Amino acid sequence: MSDSPIAVEQHAEHGPELRHHFETAEQQRNAASLGMWIFLGTEIMFFGGMFCAYLIYRLNYFNEFAAGSRSLDVTLGTVNTMVLICSSLTVALGVRAAQMGKRTLLVILLLLTIVFGFAFLGIKGIEWYDKYKEHHIPGASFDASDLIRDYPQIHIDPSHEQLYFSLYFAMTGLHALHMIIGVGIFAFLTFHAWKGRYTPHYYTPIEIGGLYWHFVDIVWIYLFPLLYLIDRKPLG
């Protein structure tokens, strides 16, 4: 098939990156984008199940959710949100660098994204370690007595408090897993960008990887207020 005169002629016209089942490079890019968005749709439902569980238990056990939320570090949470927003900027600028064929800039921006990704995971690790030291990890050694002591105005049932922290670790854990996968994808993209594989005519992997990274950012944009800022107003 690839030896047919038509195929050779087409390759001469557009270069090897255009697959022959697509009419044009634009159609190929649109197909890749559509496929990625369908995958992100399944990811919305994947996280959606957890958001739904969160919503139901938060409405029923609001006191315990509020107390658990107060025990998280708002400063670290805010800084981590900013780290992710910065990484989204470097990804968006990276796609732009790829569109304009600036290879060195693209590699630098992809590396910066990976650095921001590790910074986020590092800060998240510090927060998880704090929760470990406070015995706030659900299980046999779970202990909510510090919360009961600190917030005497709120009635706290320890078993319902465990539900908050179960959801906290499940949601931030699943998000962190996505971040780790994202760092892996961006390491792959950096390697190929450094090799010069992406040109203004073919930068689809950068665009598609970027869609994934931005999606993970959006999940955190919702997780931050829902987990850290449930009820921060002064207690009466």
Next chain:
Amino acid sequence: MSEHIMSSKLYYGIWITLMILTVVTAKVAFIDLGPFNTVVALVIATCKALLVVLFFMHVKYASEKLTRMVIISSIFWLLILLFLSLADYSTRALGHG
């Protein structure tokens, strides 16, 4: 997705807006607005998510109608999950179903 290249100024503008909204949402949470604390937090989060989707993910200037339909129907499906589940749980006491 198309060849459309957005200006870097626009990207920096979106970035600054997202950073400011992050600080605002963290600060507003400490002010007592009654039941509106949650509403404000969710409205700000949705504004931030919209900015990321429309500009960083290029949906505003460079996406096909079919892609937009996939995005809107994904969100619609999520809302079905949330609202129908709530309709069930909010009309009975938890643990006494």
